[in-house]
Amino acid sequence: DQQVKQNSPSLSVQEGRISILNCDYTNSMFDYFLWYKKYPAEGPTFLISISSIKDKNEDGRFTVFLNKSAKHLSLHIVPSQPGDSAVYFCAASRDRDDKIIFGKGTRLHILP
Amino acid sequence: ETGVTQTPRHLVMGMTNKKSLKCEQHLGHNAMYWYKQSAKKPLELMFVYNFKEQTENNSVPSRFSPECPNSSHLFLHLHTLQPEDSALYLCASSQEPRTGGGTQYFGPGTRLTVL
Numbered sequence: 617d618q619q620v621k622q623n624s625p626s627l628s629v630q631e632g633r634i635s636i637l638n639c640d641y642t643n644s645m646f647d648y649f650l651w652y653k654k655y656p657a658e659g660p661t662f663l664i665s666i667s668s669i670k671d672k673n674e675d676g677r678f679t680v681f682l683n684k685s686a687k688h689l690s691l692h693i694v695p696s697q698p699g700d701s702a703v704y705f706c707a708a709s710r711d712r713d714d715k716i717i718f719g720k721g722t723r724l725h726i727l728p
Numbered sequence: 729e730t731g732v733t734q735t736p737r738h739l740v741m742g743m744t745n746k747k748s749l750k751c752e753q754h755l756g757h758n759a760m761y762w763y764k765q766s767a768k769k770p771l772e773l774m775f776v777y778n779f780k781e782q783t784e785n786n787s788v789p790s791r792f793s794p795e796c797p798n799s800s801h802l803f804l805h806l807h808t809l810q811p812e813d814s815a816l817y818l819c820a821s822s823q824e825p826r827t828g829g830g831t832q833y834f835g836p837g838t839r840l841t842v843l
Contacts, residue, residue: 618770650831659732659818659834660771705771715784716832718771 619643620708622719630727635693637722639706642687646708650716651680651691654703663704664691693724701726731755732835734819740841741809749804749838751819760802761832762794763818771818777802809842816840 621640629635637651647668652660666673666680666689673680679692693700706719732753741747753760762774776784777796791813793805802819816839820832 620770652834657737657836659734659820659836662831662833665831707771715773715776720768720770 617642618719619646620706620717620719622704622706622722624722625720626723626725628725628727629696631698632695635691635696635700635724635726637691637693637704637706637724639689639691639719640687641689641708643708643710643717644687645710646717647711648709649680649682649689650707650709651678652705652707652718654705654721660705696724696726698726698728700724732819732821732833734817734835734838736838737836738839738841740843741806742843743809743811745809746805746807748806749817749819749840751802751804751835753800753802753819753821753833753835755821755833757821757823757833758799759822760796760799761820761822762802762804763820763834765816765818765837767815775804806840809840811842814840814842 619642650665651663653663654660664675664678664680666682671682682689703721703723705721707716709716735750759778761776764772764774773786774788775794780796791808795803816837818837819835822832
């Protein structure tokens with residue numbers, strides 16, 4: 617049973633617009649969430665994280681929102697740029713020291 | 729430069745071969761991980777080493793044998809693999825988990841094909 621779900625395998629967004637990537641989780645014990653970005657032929661790169669004591673964390677063009685009651689988080693990228701085309705993995709853990717559970721990923725295409 | 733390197737980047741082997749994957753991290757971390765990424769599946773954690781000691785074996789078949797001689801190096805020894813073991817094998821490292829720093833840094837992966 618998947619504890620971290622990314623229900624959209626792919627997403628296409630026009631350059632300059634906002635990209636919204638969604639992630640749902642089932643384990644209410646998760647309290648630390650991460651987003652990774654992966655280019656072809658490379659390993660995942662850490663992008664941004666959020667602790668369950670917050671509902672928003674922002675880093676430049678990237679913002680992660682956490683809705684604990686809905687067990688949902690989202691990654692917003694604005695404005696979207698061509699270099700953002702990649703696979704984005706949502707991940708979660710029970711605390712910062714525990715093993716990380718990954719979703720299947722969402723492939724983001726930024727259209728010119 | 730991610731700080732985590734993996735060799736080889738690509739490997740093709742027969743089911744009777746024995747081969748090893750190597751991972752090296754230059755980040756001063758104390759925890760290292762092996763993950764498997766198969767097509768259309770989430771990243772699967774295989775093994776965790778913390779200060780050279782194996783702290784997690786996620787029900788991995790014995791045909792995969794990890795080795796961690798020091799905090800900077802991690803190996804995955806492979807023998808008598810099956811075609812379904814074909815996947816991308818990713819190594820990662822992080823600060824010692826129990827004192828915080830759960831963010832993991834990944835290597836580029838080894839694309840393994842078992843014929």
